Amino acid sequence: MAAVFPNGARVEMIRIARPTRRLEEVVAFYRDGLGLPVIGEFREHAGYDGVMLGLPGRDLHLEFTHDAHGTPGDAPSRDNLLVLYLPDEAALERFRAALTALGHAPVEPENPYWYGKSLSFEDPDGWRVVLFDQTKKEAAD
Structure with a gap:
């Protein structure tokens, strides 16, 4: 079910995406530690690998991507x-x-x-x- 934003626009889904150099470890943390199911993944798409994890019963997703030459994905602070x-x-x-x-x-x-x-x-x-x-x-x- 779409959410209606204050400006009247309808939004079907929200995905929060971030890069990582530790794709397998990060996915294990969220999949095995928090129990988020893998809802999709891709390999070698324009040089990127990625995994999407869903929040059960919601149109809210976390996506983690890896590009050997891209940004590392380290947290900028301990309060993110x-x-x-x-x-x-x-x-x-x-x-x-x-x-x-x-x-x-x-x-x-x-x-x-x-x-x-x-x-x-x-x-x-x-x-x-x-x-x-x-x-x-x-x-x-």
């Missing part, structure tokens, strides 16, 4: 975040277990807003994912 709002601590614990099983330990958030109500993890390029426990939202506000 993808925040997943989770319904409860049990969901947070499922993500924590999957990510730690892959060798990813939680990292300290740069912004103190996230302390005590979320966990932050870095992907192989240094981009951060925040797992926010919404049952602790009142403490956040």
Whole structure:
């Protein structure tokens, strides 16, 4: 179902794309650690390889591309975040277990807003994912 933006334009899907030099490692982090399904991929398209991962039941996608001669994809700061709002601590614990099983330990958030109500993890390029426990939202506000 298309979203209608304030200017009246209809948008069918949103895809956030970024480059990486560690395509396989980054895909494993999001696919195996966060459980995002691979919804498409391509190889050697104008010199690029890429993998698209979808958020279940949504028209929101993450795309990671690799070009041996392109930009590296490293995070510009520790506060570039993808925040997943989770319904409860049990969901947070499922993500924590999957990510730690892959060798990813939680990292300290740069912004103190996230302390005590979320966990932050870095992907192989240094981009951060925040797992926010919404049952602790009142403490956040």
